[in-house]
């Protein structure tokens with residue numbers, strides 16, 4: 391299983407830090423190219439490989455850690471998805487108001503899924519502030535919770551397993567029009583920093 395993170399800002403860097411901490415290899419790309427990632431790689435070490443956006447889009451699992459409005463542009467160069475996994479860590483936000491984007495009641499990840507036809511799309515890694523996501527998931531005798539939603543049970547299970555390997559406690563909520571709505575920006579599960587005991 392190959393992993394790639396697209397986006398090296400607050401969330402992309404937080405995720406890369408957790409992959410490095412867990413000794414899991416991951417590629418990372420942004421809009422500026424691999425050279426711009428030299429400092430991050432120097433800090434996090436050899437499990438993190440800087441790459442180009444087109445290369446990152448070839449991974450078995452592609453994690454979108456970019457603005458919601460940038461997704462269509464970022465994924466346009468992808469080859470066939472053929473059942474590969476796309477993890478949507480984006481939040482659909484109107485700036486500068488910092489309010490939920492009006493999506494007519496739809497799940498933001500269903501909209502992302504339309505941009506990656508043939509991918510198995512999972513919503514995860516979007517509910518915690520970046521600084522919390524970057525911090526040690528072992529806390530107060532338990533593990534920090536990350537939510538998982540998606541319409542493909544096998545992909546949900548793969549990402550829940552990844553979340554376990556990263557040291558967090560996954561809670562799988564269900565499909566995008568159920569759990570996805572609960573964990574998207576403006577919904578009750580966003581910014582809930584929960585610890586699961588045992």
Ligand SMILES: NC(=O)c1ccc[n+]([C@@H]2O[C@H](COP(=O)([O-])OP(=O)(O)OC[C@H]3O[C@@H](n4cnc5c(N)ncnc54)[C@H](OP(=O)(O)O)[C@@H]3O)[C@@H](O)[C@H]2O)c1
Pocket residue numbers: 396397398399400401402419420421422423443454455456457458460463464479480481482483515516517518519520521
């Ligand atoms: N910050 C948080 O606490 C937080 C929490 C939960 C969820 N989120 C969500 O996570 C996502 C990322 O947020 P962030 O705070 O990490 O943003 P950020 O710090 O502004 O970083 C955004 C990253 O996306 C990259 N990017 C933008 N357009 C791109 C494109 N077309 N192709 C490739 N890369 C592109 C940028 O590349 P360059 O570096 O080259 O500019 C940058 O690395 C957003 O959807 C946000 O709503 C954020």
